[in-house]
Amino acid sequence: MKRFxxxxxxxxxxxxxxxxxxxMRDMLFAILQPPFTAFWLQFLxxxxxxxxxxxxxxxxxxxRDRKRNKVQDRFKNPRRTSL
Known part of the structure; x- marks a missing residue:
């Protein structure tokens, strides 16, 4: 159930x-979708x-990878020190 x-x-x-x-693709081909009124708004x-x-x-x-310790050193959380 957890995986689901x-x-x-x-x-x-x-x-x-x-x-x-x-x-964004539809904006490039000049296809305006119904909820949008302008191409720039659709792209944004x-x-x-x-x-x-x-x-x-x-x-x-x-x-998830940090919890399993499977990341490089530069992506690990810095150690927190108390003041």
């Missing part, structure tokens, strides 16, 4: 990133969806 939830957590931002790529929303989705998936994978 993890797949769902990754699927939603992944689908959002794919939709963002589609919006597509860029935000794409970067947000990719960023979420990348952050999820980095967090």
């Amino acid at each position: 939830i993890a797949v769902l957590i990754l699927f939603i931002p992944g689908a959002l990133a794919v939709y963002g790529i589609k919006l 929303c597509g860029l935000i969806f794409c970067l947000g989705g990719i960023g979420f998936v990348a952050g999820f994978v980095l967090h």
Whole structure:
């Protein structure tokens, strides 16, 4: 059940990133989608969806790999020192 939830957590931002790529592609071919009134607005929303989705998936994978200690030294969390 935990793996199914993890797949769902990754699927939603992944689908959002794919939709963002589609919006940007449609803008390049001059296809205006219904909720948008201008091409620049469609491209901007597509860029935000794409970067947000990719960023979420990348952050999820980095967090998982940090927990399993499978990252290079430069990606490890710096040690916190108390004052």
